[in-house]
Amino acid sequence: MNRLLLPSLLISASVLAGCDRKEPPPAPVRPVKLMTVGAGTVTATAELAGEVRARVESNLGFRVDGKLVARRVETGQRVRRGDELARLDSRDFELSDQAASSALIAAESRLENARAEYARYQELSRKGFVSATEMERKRVELSGAEAQFRQAQSGLSLEQNRLVDTVLRADADGVVTAVLADVGEVVGAGQPVIRLAQDGPREIEVEFPENRTALARGARAQASLWARPDVKLPATLRELSAAADPVTRTFRARYTVKAPNDALALGQSATVHLQLPATKSGATRLPTTAIFGKQGNTLVWVFDDKAQVVRQHAVKSVGADGNDVLVAGLAPGMQVVIAGVHVLAEGQKVQPFTATNHD
Secondary structure (H helix, E strand, O other), rough: HHHHHHHHHHHHHHHHHHOOOOOOOOOOEEEEEEEEEOOOOOEEEEEEEEEEOOHHHHEEOOOEEEEEEEOOOOOOEEEEOOOOEEEEOHHHHHHHHHHHHHHHHHHHHHHHHHHHHHHHHHHHHHOOOOOHHHHHHHHHHHHHHHHHHHHHHHHHHHHHHHOOOEEEOOOOOOOEEEEEOOOOOOOOOOOOOOEEEEEEOEEEEEEEEEHHHHHHHHOEEEEEEOOOOEEEEEEEEEOOOOOOOOOOOEEEEEEOOOOOOOOOOOOOOEEEEOOOOOEEOEEEEEEEHOEEOOOOOEEEEEEEOOOEEEEEOOEEEEEEEOEEEEEOOOOOOOEEEEOOOHHHOOOEEEEEEEEEEEE
């Protein structure tokens, strides 16, 4: 009896277990962000980081050598034309000035003596007591004394100028942007001591890579400050260096900016936005988030509207423009996934999250 019931019980248990087993739930439909490919109009753009600079920046230095004994200004200080910025030890120049003054007095005395001697010889010549040769000798002596006097005058003026040059003064109104030497240093003639940004127009200085210099000349430019990125100011290229920097191999450019007074502060971080006129092209601009690679191929996910699935589509990268990639191989009207491409699979069911037209 027990032998007959046991198989029946096992079969019943299997049937009941089979009834309790559930089918796995279907995979959730993943929302994806899509972009509709336009007609292939491409606009070349670029953004370059820069700095607000004064149009005229002067590296001021002494015209004479000497030891720096005083500095009157600090970085960021506003100065007026003629203000004293720094001073050299003037003792040696004062002694030279005194020596030049003494030399002038001696030359003046010799000149007065030569004039008196020549006048006396003229009187003797009229009376026939002096020969023509002797008169010529006295005339030459007078000319030499006059030349020595003029030389002494010039020497005194030169030493006076050198004494004045021991004081460095601002040659224009502006702001001190750098102090390049300090008290106690011995500086040479022409060595920069103070950097002065003169008042006047403000510009933005940027560096162009070698392959972007054409963009500098032909693009429409706008500028924005890091502190106010939402405000775009019209900018115009004023200067583009003809030679690359020997270290960075970039070309320096300066843009004048139309902005209200005091809107641009020296040293502020700024961005120059460049944009060329739109042109028809077979390339499509895609964000880098839409591109992925597989087995050496460049791919994107294309949304199949009828089946509501995504399928891989091969494209060819033809360049880059800012943060976007230019690709060929897409037809107008295709919808491309532009976010989360690395978590999708071929034929996966998806649901459009949002779509944005892209030209």
